[in-house]
Amino acid sequence: MISFLLRRLGASVLLLALVLSAVFFLIHLTPGDPSQLIEDPRMTLEQRANLRRIYGLDRPLIEQYGRWLVATVQGDWGISMVQQRPVARVLGEAILPTLALATTALTIQICVGFLFGFAGALRRDRPLDHLLRAVSLIFFSLPVFWLGLMAILTFSVHWPLLPAGGMRSIGAEALPPLARARDLLAHLILPASVIGLASSGALARFVRSSLIDALGQEHIRMARARGLREWRVVGVHALRYALAPVIQILALGIPTLLSGSFVIEVIFSWPGLGRVGFDAVLGRDYPVVLAGTALAAVLVILFNLFADLGHAALDPRVREGLAAGAR
Amino acid sequence: MKIHLQRSHGLLAMAAMAALAALAIFGSFSCRRTEEASGPAQSATPQSGGSAAIAWTADIGGVNELIVPSSNATNEVLFHVFDHLAEEQPDFTEHAPTMAPLLAKSWEWSADRKSITFHLEEKAVWSDGVPITAEDVRFTWQAQIHPDVGWGDASAKQFITDVEAVDAHTARFHFSRAYAKQMLDANEGVILPKHVWSQIPFSEWRKNGDWFRDHIVTSGPFRLESWKSQQEIVLAKNPRYHRPGRPRLDRVVLRIVPETSSQIAQLLAGEVDFAANVQPTDAPRIEADQRLELLAIPFRNFIFVAWNNQRGGFDDPEIRRALTLGIDRQRIVDTLWGRFAKVAVSPILSFVWAHDKSIQPLPYDPEQARKILAAKGFRDVNGDGVIERGGKPFRFDLTTNAGNQQRIDATVMIQAQLASLGVAAVPRIVEFNSLAAKLEEGDYDAVILGLGMDTSLDLTTMLHTRAIGNGNNLSRYSNEQVDRLIDEAAGQPDIEAMVPLIHRIEAIVQQDQPATYLWESQRLMGVNRRVREVRPSPIYMLWNLHDWWVEPAPGGPAR
Numbered sequence: 074m075i076s077f078l079l080r081r082l083g084a085s086v087l088l089l090a091l092v093l094s095a096v097f098f099l100i101h102l103t104p105g106d107p108s109q110l111i112e113d114p115r116m117t118l119e120q121r122a123n124l125r126r127i128y129g130l131d132r133p134l135i136e137q138y139g140r141w142l143v144a145t146v147q148g149d150w151g152i153s154m155v156q157q158r159p160v161a162r163v164l165g166e167a168i169l170p171t172l173a174l175a176t177t178a179l180t181i182q183i184c185v186g187f188l189f190g191f192a193g194a195l196r197r198d199r200p201l202d203h204l205l206r207a208v209s210l211i212f213f214s215l216p217v218f219w220l221g222l223m224a225i226l227t228f229s230v231h232w233p234l235l236p237a238g239g240m241r242s243i244g245a246e247a248l249p250p251l252a253r254a255r256d257l258l259a260h261l262i263l264p265a266s267v268i269g270l271a272s273s274g275a276l277a278r279f280v281r282s283s284l285i286d287a288l289g290q291e292h293i294r295m296a297r298a299r300g301l302r303e304w305r306v307v308g309v310h311a312l313r314y315a316l317a318p319v320i321q322i323l324a325l326g327i328p329t330l331l332s333g334s335f336v337i338e339v340i341f342s343w344p345g346l347g348r349v350g351f352d353a354v355l356g357r358d359y360p361v362v363l364a365g366t367a368l369a370a371v372l373v374i375l376f377n378l379f380a381d382l383g384h385a386a387l388d389p390r391v392r393e394g395l396a397a398g399a400r
Numbered sequence: 401m402k403i404h405l406q407r408s409h410g411l412l413a414m415a416a417m418a419a420l421a422a423l424a425i426f427g428s429f430s431c432r433r434t435e436e437a438s439g440p441a442q443s444a445t446p447q448s449g450g451s452a453a454i455a456w457t458a459d460i461g462g463v464n465e466l467i468v469p470s471s472n473a474t475n476e477v478l479f480h481v482f483d484h485l486a487e488e489q490p491d492f493t494e495h496a497p498t499m500a501p502l503l504a505k506s507w508e509w510s511a512d513r514k515s516i517t518f519h520l521e522e523k524a525v526w527s528d529g530v531p532i533t534a535e536d537v538r539f540t541w542q543a544q545i546h547p548d549v550g551w552g553d554a555s556a557k558q559f560i561t562d563v564e565a566v567d568a569h570t571a572r573f574h575f576s577r578a579y580a581k582q583m584l585d586a587n588e589g590v591i592l593p594k595h596v597w598s599q600i601p602f603s604e605w606r607k608n609g610d611w612f613r614d615h616i617v618t619s620g621p622f623r624l625e626s627w628k629s630q631q632e633i634v635l636a637k638n639p640r641y642h643r644p645g646r647p648r649l650d651r652v653v654l655r656i657v658p659e660t661s662s663q664i665a666q667l668l669a670g671e672v673d674f675a676a677n678v679q680p681t682d683a684p685r686i687e688a689d690q691r692l693e694l695l696a697i698p699f700r701n702f703i704f705v706a707w708n709n710q711r712g713g714f715d716d717p718e719i720r721r722a723l724t725l726g727i728d729r730q731r732i733v734d735t736l737w738g739r740f741a742k743v744a745v746s747p748i749l750s751f752v753w754a755h756d757k758s759i760q761p762l763p764y765d766p767e768q769a770r771k772i773l774a775a776k777g778f779r780d781v782n783g784d785g786v787i788e789r790g791g792k793p794f795r796f797d798l799t800t801n802a803g804n805q806q807r808i809d810a811t812v813m814i815q816a817q818l819a820s821l822g823v824a825a826v827p828r829i830v831e832f833n834s835l836a837a838k839l840e841e842g843d844y845d846a847v848i849l850g851l852g853m854d855t856s857l858d859l860t861t862m863l864h865t866r867a868i869g870n871g872n873n874l875s876r877y878s879n880e881q882v883d884r885l886i887d888e889a890a891g892q893p894d895i896e897a898m899v900p901l902i903h904r905i906e907a908i909v910q911q912d913q914p915a916t917y918l919w920e921s922q923r924l925m926g927v928n929r930r931v932r933e934v935r936p937s938p939i940y941m942l943w944n945l946h947d948w949w950v951e952p953a954p955g956g957p958a959r
Contacts, residue, residue: 105833117555118840118870124550127606157467157609166629225665237665240631243453243653342657344630356469357833 081381085374089367093145096366097138097359106130106357128154141363150367151360155353160364163349170240171345174268174338175330177261181269182276183323189273190280195307197285205277213274221267221340228263236260238342264341268334272326279322283315290314317387324380328372444932450950451651452931454942455663455672459630459656464597464612465590466543466551467605476940477633477654482590483619485518485537485571486583490937492855493698493751496895499583503532503591503619504571513578513893516586520569524642526593526617534565539594541573548603556588580895581856593617621647621946630656647946664926667692673931673950676941678924680740686926698751698938699923702744703807703850705798705814705916706874711845713794718772720913724762726769726821732813733919736806740924744917746906747853747862751920751938754857754895756903759910761917769821780822787822795824796845801832807848810918814848842869842876848918849874857898859886859905863914877914 106125125131129140144151150160189209193202229237236242236259245256287293288311296306335347346365353361460477461468468474486499486507504518524532541563544551559579564572573586596615600608616624621643622635633654637647655672657663663675664682668689678686678694686694707714707723714720729743748755778787778794786793798814800807811827818825825846830838838844851862851872861871864886865878882905889901925941927934930951937943 103834104837105831105835106837120550120552120554123547124552127548127550152607153609155461155469157462157606159610162610163629222661225662229669229671230665233669237669237671238657238659238662239655239666239671243451243632243655243671340659340662342631342655342659342662344628344656348630348658355831355833 078378081378085378088374089370092370093363093367094138097141097363098134100354100357100359100362101134101137103357145363145367150364153353153358153361155356155358155361160360163361164346164364164368167344167346167349170343171331171347173257173261174265174334174343174345175327177265178268178272178330178334179323179327181266182273185270185273186276187280189277190284193277193281194284194288202281206281209274209277211274212270212272213278215271217267217271217334218336218340220271221264221337224263224267225340235263237263238340240342240344264337264343268330268337272330276319276322280315280319283318284311287311287314313387317384320383320387321380324376324383325373327376328369331369331372446648446933446947446949447952448645448648448949449650450952451653452649452674452948452950453653453655453672454674455657455666455676456633456654457656457658457660457663457677460627460633462609462612463616463624463627464592464605464609466549466592467609467612470552476942477635478590479620479940480622480635480652480942480945481616481618481620481624482592483524484587484590485520486587488584488587488855488939490939490943492753493938495753497855499587513582514576515572515574516582517566517570517572518586520571521642522569524619525640526595526619527623527638527640528596528617529640530593530595530617531568532591532619533568534571535568536591536594537571538563538565539598540589540592543592543597543602543605544589546602549605551589553588556585560585577891578893579890580892580898581858581890584854584856591619593619622652625651632656643946648949649945652945652948667926667928670928673928674934675926678926680737680924682926683738683740683924691928691930693927693929695925695927695934695936696740696922697925697936697941698749699921700749700854700938701850701852702747702749702920703810703848703918704744705846705848705918707846707913707915708842708844708876709878709914710842710868710876711796713796714846716776717912719776720916721762722769722772722776722821723818723823724913724916725765725772726823727814727817727916727918728764729761729916729918730764732810735813736809737919737921741919741921744920746909746917747851747859748857748902748906749853749920752853752855752857754899754902756906759906762910762913766817766821773821773823778822785819785822786824793824794822795826797828798825798846798848799828799830799835799838799844800848801835802829803832807850811848839874840869847874857895857902858890859902860890863905863909875914877912879908879912879914882908 122131129137141151152158153160153163156163189205193205196202225237228235238260240257240260241253242256242260245253248256288307290311293306293311293314296310297303301310331346335351337343338345338347346368349361350365352358353365456473456477458471458473460474461471462474463478463481465474465478465482483503485502485504487502489498489500491498501521503521503524505521507516507518509516518537520532520534520537522531526532541557541560543549545554545557545560559576559582560573561576562574564574566572575582596617597612599615600611605612613624613627618624618638621638621641623638625634625636627633633656635652635654637650641647655666657666657672660677660679660682663672663677664685666672667675668685670691683694686692705723705727707720709715709720733741733743742750743761744750745759745761746755750757773787773794777789779789780787782788784793786795788794798811800811802808808827808829811829815825815827835847839847851874861867862873863877863879863882864871864873865880865883867873868876868878885901885905885908889898889905892898892901923936923938923941925936932949932951933944933947935944935947
């Protein structure tokens with residue numbers, strides 16, 4: 074297993090370097106640069122050239138790449154060309170809001186997805202199953218921006234129950250800690266529910282089919298034949314079998330959640346990584362784009378690894394395969 | 401099995417109940433602002449204190465205007481944190497723009513008009529109590545022109561040869577020549593605090609955006625109380641502000657809400673008092689709500705089709721005229737803006753005092769357009785619906801930037817209207833930065849874009865030959881007579897003397913149609929009536945933020 078991990082780690086570092094190099098050249102070769110973001114109509118070509126000089130964009134691309142590579146290896150992600158602040162700080166400020174949104178959305182996704190999937194599998198082809206499959210399909214099919222706007226119109230404007238956007242109420246910082254937490258949760262409910270429900274549709278369908286598949290397995294029939302209680306058959310044996318592929322799907326989806334859901338962040342004015350990344354791409358803020366890409370790539374690689382390890386932990390056949398591969 | 405089914409139902413019911421409970425619990429908190437915000441204002445006597453919340457479209461880029469990308473969102477906020485020497489008044493709809501004292505209480509010109517002497521307000525101090533002096537004015541100019549600072553507006557200072565600190569409260573600007581917009585150029589940019597910001601060399605400014613944020617002292621009516629990136633900016637009353645009784649509000653919170661529909665939702669929900677970006681389609685919802693008021697002000701901006709005059713076909717003024725005649729601009733305006741825009745006619749906006757009001761937009765006349773094109777040799781020889789000349793079809797790319805739905809809609813409408821003339825305009829929607837690179841290189845046939853116009857009446861960057869590829873002469877228009885008139889106008893000793901020359905330029909532009917001017921729109925905002933004396937101007941939406949005041953909440957102080 075350790076050998077497997079070391080091999081995966083080496084491959085991951087190589088993959089990360091390749092991804093970042095590709096993004097570096099692609100973003101620099103895309104037309105436009107940060108000097109063109111400036112709206113001032115009186116900005117002359119000479120002034121734009123001066124800005125390019127200040128940021129080193131007038132140097133040959135390969136030299137820029139070399140400088141960037143050296144700095145990155147030393148842990149220096151550079152200064153944002155648009156905000157004139159360290160990139161680490163720009164991303165650092167956006168990570169916590171994204172983590173809060175992603176974990177809440179993930180909790181909703183898992184709860185709803187598993188609930189619907191379980192109920193559907195256990196009541197296969199009955200009215201409840203049809204109803205849940207239809208609801209899952211609706212969640213899966215609806216565009217999140219539409220769902221988000223409808224949620225705001227319904228729960229913020231028509232029935233003003235929840236805040237329409239932002240991460241905290243105005244003046245919330247003066248509140249006691251408990252009230253502040255409640256305020257944060259109030260702001261989280263709508264965006265997290267929209268992301269969670271929209272992504273729970275696919276999960277529910279996957280859990281349902283995995284569980285149906287598991288319930289048809291030989292060892293489940295054996296377990297029932299041996300007189301095990303039904304909750305133990307389903308909740309332990311079938312679930313363990315069904316969870317393995319579901320965990321992989323979930324693990325691969327988490328980086329997307331953490332990289333930020335740009336549409337939802339914009340609609341709900343949520344200050345997360347998605348908005349930072351999108352603004353950086355539009356503004357050709359190269360250092361922020363590269364650091365954001367690195368973050369997303371690391372997350373994808375890490376969760377891929379977690380998915381493999383989780384799968385191995387749950388499925389002995391996979392464990393044996395990894396051990397054989399290591400030998 | 402039955403047990404599990406019941407449990408499943410139970411879980412569903414529990415989830416539903418939990419969701420309802422959560423709505424009820426958290427709803428009680430979020431509702432509070434709605435209740436407070438409702439009800440018309442009672443008192444007409446201005447009150448001090450309280451706070452207002454604004455839904456703001458974009459975050460500020462930073463606090464040092466010389467190193468942040470220039471944008472309306474940033475400029476408007478910094479305008480209330482740092483003062484200029486003087487304040488340009490929004491009276492340019494009636495006469496030449498005037499200036500009101502701000503940090504400078506008065507100023508005078510030298511006899512040859514090659515220097516202006518500003519007398520600073522002695523009572524004006526920075527928010528840390530240090531007096532604002534002529535040394536700050538000189539330091540600001542030095543920073544503005546320093547190449548390592550790279551200020552985007554540095555060209556405004558190109559004719560200023562020196563800024564002299566005559567004494568603590570007297571600063572003198574020396575110019576290399578006298579010209580009409582000297583005062584505007586001298587006043588361009590806010591005054592910066594030398595005693596704090598000179599601590600780091602100019603060459604390091606662009607690496608230290610956060611340092612300025614951490615070491616901010618302000619001269620304006622508000623100070624920056626807090627700034628959470630992409631979330632909110634809190635401006636608090638500057639107790640040391642030199643204008644008595646201002647600002648009236650204790651606090652202004654600008655909440656960053658990029659989505660316009662979300663801004664409206666928050667305004668309707670009472671979470672904010674002012675929405676800065678209202679779309680025409682949302683106007684009826686604001687007008688229908690008695691708590692709210694819709695504000696519409698002229699916007700110093702026009703939208704136009706720039707025909708690339710250096711490309712075949714568009715180099716002929718008659719053909720450009722035919723294209724303008726073939727576009728039903730009134731219909732585009734009615735469809736996209738309703739009553740909130742009008743057809744544009746000139747790069748000098750129609751509400752500006754110096755505009756020649758006798759110039760009328762060319763009418764929509766497709767018959768006349770067809771005749772002109774036929775006279776120029778265009779015929780649909782092969783019957784494919786597209787006219788040709790010399791075997792070459794009249795087909796071109798009509799490009800606009802992604803992210804602006806009105807321009808995209810206009811592109812499609814123009815495509816359909818020109819198709820009826822047999823002209824094939826192919827819509828191209830390009831991401832803004834990529835489009836900017838194309839504009840710089842001249843790699844386009846025609847573009848739909850918008851341009852802002854200040855009150856200087858200087859048309860150099862829009863129409864002069866030397867602004868082709870180096871400014872905003874996006875039509876790449878070149879006319880020696882216009883160049884001469886622009887140069888002559890720019891050299892006039894005062895702005896009033898420019899007007900006859902501007903009128904002649906407008907007449908030539910009307911004749912040449914280097915661009916088809918589509919519309920001038922109004923800027924729409926929504927405001928809760930509990931906030932009083934909200935008077936946006938064409939210069940700034942938050943023009944008189946220091947005058948805003950709020951009604952005290954029933955039974956308590958102003959919020």
